[in-house]
Amino acid sequence: MNDSIKQYVENDKKIIFISSYPKSGNTWLRCIISALLNNQDGKFKFDDLKKIGLFSRESHFKHFKNLQYQENGNLDFNFVSNHWIKAQQKINLENEEVKFFKSHSVRKISDRFFTDETVCLGFIYIVRDPRDVAISYTHHCGGNLDVAIDTMLFNEKNYSSRHKTNELISTWKYHLFSWNKFNTVPRLFIKYEDMLEDTKKILLQIMDFINNLVNSSISQDSNLIDSVLSSTNFNYLQSLERNKGFKFKEETNNVPFFRKGVSNQWKSVLSYNQLNLIENELATPMKHLGYLS
Numbered sequence: 001m002n003d004s005i006k007q008y009v010e011n012d013k014k015i016i017f018i019s020s021y022p023k024s025g026n027t028w029l030r031c032i033i034s035a036l037l038n039n040q041d042g043k044f045k046f047d048d049l050k051k052i053g054l055f056s057r058e059s060h061f062k063h064f065k066n067l068q069y070q071e072n073g074n075l076d077f078n079f080v081s082n083h084w085i086k087a088q089q090k091i092n093l094e095n096e097e098v099k100f101f102k103s104h105s106v107r108k109i110s111d112r113f114f115t116d117e118t119v120c121l122g123f124i125y126i127v128r129d130p131r132d133v134a135i136s137y138t139h140h141c142g143g144n145l146d147v148a149i150d151t152m153l154f155n156e157k158n159y160s161s162r163h164k165t166n167e168l169i170s171t172w173k174y175h176l177f178s179w180n181k182f183n184t185v186p187r188l189f190i191k192y193e194d195m196l197e198d199t200k201k202i203l204l205q206i207m208d209f210i211n212n213l214v215n216s217s218i219s220q221d222s223n224l225i226d227s228v229l230s231s232t233n234f235n236y237l238q239s240l241e242r243n244k245g246f247k248f249k250e251e252t253n254n255v256p257f258f259r260k261g262v263s264n265q266w267k268s269v270l271s272y273n274q275l276n277l278i279e280n281e282l283a284t285p286m287k288h289l290g291y292l293s
Contacts, residue, residue, distance in 0.1 A: 014095050017123040019103045021175045023136035024128035025192040035228045042227030055101040057163030060087045077166045081112045088119035105167040107178040117184040122213045125179050128192035129291050130172045131266035153281045193263045
């Protein structure tokens with residue numbers, strides 16, 4: 001990790017989450033942050049993503065007593081959710097450096113919090129127009145567009161399963177709401193569309209956020225910034241995936257992970273009824289985010 005970040009050891013909290021609903025640009029954002037923090041020259045490598053792994057994995061919970069598993073071999077979700085905070089406490093105690101984690105989990109379920117101000121240093125949340133999320137979600141799940149839309153809008157029991165652990169994703173609306181309510185730690189909300197339009201501007205915002213959060217001094221050297229941007233643009237990432245593969249993708253189908261990296265695809269893909277359903281159900285947050293007037 002960048003030496004300026006390594007120097008940060010003063011705070012008991014080390015965890016920074018990069019959170020989003022699936023197919024909202026989380027991996028692209030992690031590519032950018034990985035290139036920025038892990039390489040002095042700012043050149044991204046796929047292996048760098050290992051350093052911003054998924055929090056919800058068996059290894060973070062297997063040291064607890066009385067482990068409970070489901071028939072499919074995954075840890076019992078109630079057991080995991082009851083140990084979310086304790087697992088993060090352990091991570092904070094065992095690390096002197098800042099730890100970035102990816103998450104697609106909702107931030108709150110019932111009386112349990114996925115994370116809170118006692119263990120979390122701050123978070124970055126990336127949000128994407130749900131009309132485009134629906135399309136990307138369909139391609140990567142190999143499913144039906146109507147099913148993807150129905151899942152995003154209404155399936156409060158929508159889980160993702162990886163590393164023998166389940167994450168509760170819930171609906172697009174509740175996911176956004178649950179993280180937006182988390183206002184007791186520093187946070188940075190990013191729109192996927194803004195990243196596409198001006199990646200450099202968003203990169204500088206991220207650098208400022210991290211510098212302020214951990215009292216560090218990540219260099220804003222123009223060569224470093226140019227290297228980060230050139231090695232994490234979609235054309236370059238697509239080339240890397242074609243030539244070397246992308247072993248971090250969740251799906252087992254042959255759909256490329258870095259598929260298009262565009263916005264407003266919904267205009268030519270969604271039917272009138274599909275569009276109407278999404279916009280009616282999500283009118284309030286979409287207006288707040290500027291996706292609807």
